[in-house]
Amino acid sequence: MxxxxxxxxxxxxxxxxxxxxxxxxxxxxxxxxxxxxxxSFTNWTGQSPTFDFVGLDNYATLLNDEVFRGALWHNLLLLVFVPVITILLALFFAFMVNAGGRSGAGGVRGVGGSRFYKVVYFFPQVLSLAILAVLFGAIYRSDEGGLLNGFLVKVGLISPQHPVEWLNEPNFVLWCLLFVVVWHGVGFYLVLFSAAMQSVPRDIYEAALLDGAGRAQTFFKVTLPLLWDSVQTSAVYLGIAAMDMFVLVSTMTSGQFGGGPDHHSEVMATVLMRNFLYFGKSGYACAMGVVMLVLTMILSVITLRATRRERIEF
Missing domain, CATH: 1.20.5 (Single alpha-helices involved in coiled-coils or other helix-helix interfaces)
Known part of the structure; x- marks a missing residue:
């Protein structure tokens, strides 16, 4: 008892x-x-406490909404490029600062100045997205005063009379935003992968070098398989970030809540907020939110299953 x-x-x-x-x-x-x-099944305006049930009308409207479909396509592009580029750069830099140096009397080590490089790479992570928007707004300025245009003028690639409209050029704007996200995220994932690499016994790297493996072989045959769990988790988090993008798009691009020029930088979050706060279509915006939630969950499950491998222990 x-x-x-x-x-x-x-x-x-x-x-x-x-x-x-x-x-x-x-x-x-x-x-x-x-x-x-x-x-999401109502015609709620966000202001009135009363609303009517409209069934699946909001979801049917979404299928014919060209702006939302374009925003969905942009999110899917970011979903592919943001995780791939960020993870590849972070893995490369983490490998170089932890095991990229040649083996010597002290065993496997990173390249010279690796501690300094870790601080430099991580620095963008301490900046808020609002500060990043201001910083890169100055870099992408559409005149010679912009850092990027000023550099191109100095090297003679463009003329001062015809600067590049980086954030107003339909073919450039989305890639400019992609660069900001990657620049901001690489440092964090470098630190994450570095912590995982430091738990790997140095004997494994030394054995690979003694067998004649080069840096590329060591990276793909030793480092990447042992860090696969961290890579898998990072892909999910970066995918979720790529499905959002609201802060950067709304603050760096033209238009109500961003999305310009002519919806070429539109993402689902900006379309949602515009409908919710500006057009008063709160029920319709809620339907967009449900679609975003479902897509994020589906893509997370697909990513985890597609990248699943047998766990390697050491």
Whole structure:
């Protein structure tokens, strides 16, 4: 009986300990999702407390919304390029600062000045997205005063009378935003991969070098397989970031809540906010939010399953 009473007491303690966090999570996280899903079937304007049930009309309208479909395509492009470029650069830099130097008396080591490089690469991560928007707004300025245009004028690639409209050029604007996201994220994932590499025994790298493996072979045959769990997790987080992009697009591009020129930098989040706050189509915006949620969950599951491999232990 004492054992049963002890088990009940432990269960009661655990239940009581978890009740408050679970209640807060259900109230402030799960319930807003449920409300959004419910509002997506209505014509709610966001201002009026009354609204009518419209069924699947909002979702049917989404299928014929060219702006939203264009924004979805831009998000999918970012979903491919942001994780791939960021992870490849972060892996390369992490490998160089941890094991890129040649083996010597001290064993495998990073390139010279690797500690300094880690600080330099991580520095963009300490800047907020608002500061990044101001910083790169100055870099992409559409006159000779912009850093990028000023450099191109100095080297003679463009004339001062015809500067490049980086954020107003339909063929450039999305890639300019992509560069900002990659520049901001590489440092964080470099530190993440560096921490994972430091847990790998140096004997493994030394054995590979003794067998005559070069840097490229060591990277692809040793480093990448041992860091695959970290790469997999990073791909999911970067994919979620690529599905958002609201702050940079809304602050760096033209138009109401960004998206210019002529919707060439539009993402789903900017279309959602414009409909919610500017056009008063809150129910329609909620339908967009549900689509974004479902797509993000599906893509996360696909990424985890597509990158699943047998765990390598050392």
């Amino acid at each position: 004492s054992h049963v009473a002890q088990s009940k007491g432990r269960a009661g303690f655990i239940t009581g300990f978890l009740f408050a966090p679970l209640a807060l999570y259900l109230t402030f996280v799960i319930w807003p999702y449920v409300q959004t899903f419910g509002y």
